[in-house]
Amino acid sequence: MPKLYEHPLSPYVQKVKLALMEKGIAFETEIPDILSGGGAEFAAANPRLEIPALVDGDVTVFDSTIILEYLEDKWPQPPMLPPSPAERARVRMIEEICDTYYEAINWALYEVRVFGRATGALAETLVARAGEQIAGVNGRLERDLAGRAWLNGAAFGWGDLSAFPAVNAAAVNGFPPAAGSALERWLERVRARPSAQKVMAAAAESMAGFDTLPQLIESGHFVREYRDHRLEWMMRSGATQIVLDGMSKRNIRFSVELS
Secondary structure, eight states, rough: OOOEEOOOOOOHHHHHHHHHHTTOOOEEOOOGGGGGGHHHHHHOOOOTTOEEEEETTTTEEEEEHHHHHHHHHHOSSSSSOOOHHHHHHHHHHHHHHHHIIIIIHHHHHHHHHTTTTOOOOHHHHHHHHHHHHHHHHHHHHHHHHHSSSBBBBBBSHHHHHHHHHHHHHHHHOOOOOOOHHHHHHHHHHHHTTTTHHHHHHHHHHHHGGGGGGHHHHHTTSEEEEOOHHHHHHHHHHTTTHHHHHHHHOOOEEEOOOOO
């Protein structure tokens, strides 16, 4: 049985779990203690010490997109990708936007609202900026839905499981799709799927005790990874001091250097 190294709140993990469940693939999960190195098997599965990572017998795969490709290659039925090359490219672009643009916006909202890295006027500015960006990317997804039952096309698939973690997180953070929009109706339909129900329940359960996180962040006992698009969002959105403070207090980290 494949093992998925995960954390239920990770959008990258969520899309992999959705694919596994939609394909009917039985799997087990483990949450690695990344701050202590995560253990030898996890480090072997992903030397960058990032989730998700998949162990399938002698095969190890990291990066959510590559894991989705592996699942599609090994378990092609039911397919998560649409049939035509053009449509496959379109839904992969949806995934890219959600992975490298939308995720960073939601990340920043958690950094401000949950982890308390900004307060007062700065927090208000960053939240407002995030809201503007979410409205923009939701508008892009709305256009992708035009004339389609799902973002993936005629059937639920890759485009939907890639977008759902981002759109759902934004809605939970107070920035839902526009009322009466196709994207709002799409989100309601995805949330009703058994796979999404399980993903959302696991995420909610994992948030128990989050009220102590600002103190753990401040003390340096909880470290968040700032990589590429997340760092870019902070720097261009007026949150440079958050990054500098985190580096000084050693409660943010960057990707692990390979050896």
